[in-house]
Amino acid sequence: MDLVDLIEEKRFVGQEFLTWLWWKSEERGGVVNLPGEGDIVVVFEKHMLLEYGEGESSEKLTCRGLQTELQEARTGLVMGKKLEQARIQLTFNDYEWNFTLAGALMEFRNVKLPKTEGDSGNTQNPEEREGMVLERIFLFEELERLILELFRLFLQIRVGEAWREELLKVREWVNRAERA
Amino acid sequence: MGFINGTASFVRFSVEGDLPENIWDFIADRVVAFSFRDIDETYEEDSLGWVSVFNMFDSEFNYASYAAGNYVTLSMRHDERKVSSAIVKKYVQKEEERVKKEKEIPKLSRSMRVEIKERIQNELMRKSLPVPAVYDLCWNLENSTLLFFSTNKKAQALLEDHFKESFGLTLMQQIPYLCGQHLLEEEDVDRLAGITADIFL
Numbered sequence: 001m002d003l004v005d006l007i008e009e010k011r012f013v014g015q016e017f018l019t020w021l022w023w024k025s026e027e028r029g030g031v032v033n034l035p036g037e038g039d040i041v042v043v044f045e046k047h048m049l050l051e052y053g054e055g056e057s058s059e060k061l062t063c064r065g066l067q068t069e070l071q072e073a074r075t076g077l078v079m080g081k082k083l084e085q086a087r088i089q090l091t092f093n094d095y096e097w098n099f100t101l102a103g104a105l106m107e108f109r110n111v112k113l114p115k116t117e118g119d120s121g122n123t124q125n126p127e128e129r130e131g132m133v134l135e136r137i138f139l140f141e142e143l144e145r146l147i148l149e150l151f152r153l154f155l156q157i158r159v160g161e162a163w164r165e166e167l168l169k170v171r172e173w174v175n176r177a178e179r180a
Numbered sequence: 181m182g183f184i185n186g187t188a189s190f191v192r193f194s195v196e197g198d199l200p201e202n203i204w205d206f207i208a209d210r211v212v213a214f215s216f217r218d219i220d221e222t223y224e225e226d227s228l229g230w231v232s233v234f235n236m237f238d239s240e241f242n243y244a245s246y247a248a249g250n251y252v253t254l255s256m257r258h259d260e261r262k263v264s265s266a267i268v269k270k271y272v273q274k275e276e277e278r279v280k281k282e283k284e285i286p287k288l289s290r291s292m293r294v295e296i297k298e299r300i301q302n303e304l305m306r307k308s309l310p311v312p313a314v315y316d317l318c319w320n321l322e323n324s325t326l327l328f329f330s331t332n333k334k335a336q337a338l339l340e341d342h343f344k345e346s347f348g349l350t351l352m353q354q355i356p357y358l359c360g361q362h363l364l365e366e367e368d369v370d371r372l373a374g375i376t377a378d379i380f381l
Binding site: 003006007010012013014016017019077080082102103104105106107108109110111112113126129130133134136137140141144148151152155156158159160167170171174 | 182183184187188189190191192233234244245248249251253318320327331352353354355356357358359360363364368371372375376377378379380
């Protein structure tokens with residue numbers, strides 16, 4: 001299968017991950033335990049994009065607001081829409097990233113890296129400049145690594161026996177939005 | 181932008197294919213061979229090539245190296261001459277009127293109109309200044325992965341072509357499904373191939 005078909009056919013994998021991650025983070029008040037790594041704080045905030053249907057007939061729903069106001073997005077899930085984009089704050093080992101994750105293609109958008117003591121990049125010293133570049137690379141790759149570890153956690157459940165039970169919990173959480 | 185400072189958007193690619201043993205010599209050779217060539221003083225329509233992530237005018241990497249640890253950091257610069265269709269339309273009409281008057285004819289033939297349009301388009305293109313666009317990348321040689329700092333599909337297509345041409349290696353965008361194939365054990369990869377979308381309500 002070529003990449004274009006694969007993207008279309010497997011779009012749901014990334015979108016389901018994003019929805020699962022939202023549920024998973026709310027399950028323990030914003031904390032997700034990553035085996036072998038410890039607790040990661042994952043907070044969904046401010047901005048979400050949900051979509052329904054495919055191609056030209058697809059509908060999009062944008063929700064903005066603070067965490068408590070994301071009720072509308074949860075109601076969107078009840079209507080069968082899928083979470084395609086979310087603004088996330090992720091904290092791990094004293095580092096805090098803010099970024100938008102687009103589910104279908106796993107694109108990282110408007111990534112704000114953790115603040116560090118490093119230089120802003122205006123230095124003329126080649127060694128300092130290389131150090132600054134390597135630090136930024138580390139922070140980008142660390143974010144990517146953490147998201148991929150969370151994704152691995154999701155996939156292991158998603159392809160296994162435990163998924164039925166997990167799905168019931170997610171559905172219960174989604175349906176609570178309808179009753180709220 | 182965004183790799184060196186500020187907020188950034190990026191997508192992940194895997195780099196498929198083998199590099200020769202003398203990796204850094206090979207890369208040095210190819211980066212220079214496929215570096216950016218300026219078209220400010222020429223009439224070329226566009227130009228695409230590698231420049232330093234620190235300075236888009238540095239295509240010889242005198243100011244800063246592209247190597248950082250086990251990473252190659254480069255910017256892909258694309259300069260393009262563009263003329264808006266409204267401008268082309270205006271000047272084509274103007275020229276058509278002028279030719280009609282000069283030749284004292286009420287209507288131009290199809291071939292004359294085609295010739296005028298092509299000539300005007302070329303003239304306007306030559307007059308327009310090349311618009312630059314710069315996209316950063318960071319290539320991890322150890323894991324054969326690459327972060328490309330743009331979510332623009334056209335830029336991604338240009339990157340895939342220019343990277344292949346420069347290094348003979350293929351870039352494969354790591355969409356979630358393909359990431360999953362790398363993350364899971366073999367038997368789970370088979371199961372992943374079989375899953376279908378679930379309903380969350």
